Amino acid sequence: MRYFYAQTNGGYNKTHEAVEDHNRIDSFELPDSGGLMFCGRKTIDAVREFRCDGEWVRLYYPPGGPRMSPEINRRPDGLYETILLSGKRNGYGGRQIFFICPCCGRRVRYLYLKAGFRCRECAKLNYRSSQRTRGEYDAYDRGKKYVHQHLDILWNPDLLDFPYAIPERPRWMHWNVYSKHIKKLEQFQRQFERRQLLGAVSLCKKFGINIPEEYWR
Numbered sequence: 001m002r003y004f005y006a007q008t009n010g011g012y013n014k015t016h017e018a019v020e021d022h023n024r025i026d027s028f029e030l031p032d033s034g035g036l037m038f039c040g041r042k043t044i045d046a047v048r049e050f051r052c053d054g055e056w057v058r059l060y061y062p063p064g065g066p067r068m069s070p071e072i073n074r075r076p077d078g079l080y081e082t083i084l085l086s087g088k089r090n091g092y093g094g095r096q097i098f099f100i101c102p103c104c105g106r107r108v109r110y111l112y113l114k115a116g117f118r119c120r121e122c123a124k125l126n127y128r129s130s131q132r133t134r135g136e137y138d139a140y141d142r143g144k145k146y147v148h149q150h151l152d153i154l155w156n157p158d159l160l161d162f163p164y165a166i167p168e169r170p171r172w173m174h175w176n177v178y179s180k181h182i183k184k185l186e187q188f189q190r191q192f193e194r195r196q197l198l199g200a201v202s203l204c205k206k207f208g209i210n211i212p213e214e215y216w217r
């Protein structure tokens with residue numbers, strides 16, 4: 001159920017597409033010694049380096065860079081990332097080059113530019129920012145379940161409408177009882193909003209923007 005909402009709400013889908021379409025580099029397109037390669041619609045400089053500890057490529061961030069995470073700002077140069085490469089024979093006498101994801105060490109063909117170059121899995125994890133969404137959906141699911149049990153079995157507000165949606169009073173129900181249920185629902189709704197707010201704050205922090213505590217504590 002939770003997964004279904006994630007899909008129709010557009011949130012996950014959008015980030016997913018953004019990762020897939022716009023910020024990807026392909027190890028099969030790596031220039032032999034160095035040169036330009038595509039990263040989504042932009043081009044970036046790639047410089048191959050052969051060292052005693054392996055084959056590397058220095059990937060320069062496109063103009064505007066990735067949205068900088070504090071992690072990247074702390075790098076001495078802040079302009080490029082050096083990625084380890086891995087060559088693999090393809091069975092036709094050739095050799096194909098793959099990236100080693102700097103985050104998880106997996107051998108991958110594509111890296112996605114988020115806060116740095118990462119494999120698809122790691123880029124996605126970064127974006128979802130830990131348990132943020134789980135907490136939100138949790139309050140949503142529990143609030144809905146509560147209404148289903150006590151007020152309206154068919155109540156099904158959109159994720160975006162949830163914080164302010166109010167189910168109707170069943171005709172047979174006393175006003176006092178109804179308002180007690182609505183108050184209970186409000187707790188889930190405020191919890192939902194709180195989770196969203198904290199999620200936004202921590203996302204900003206990842207991109208180097210600090211929201212002063214007095215705005216969210």
Ligand SMILES: [Zn+2]
Binds near residue numbers: 120
């Ligand atoms: Zn990875």
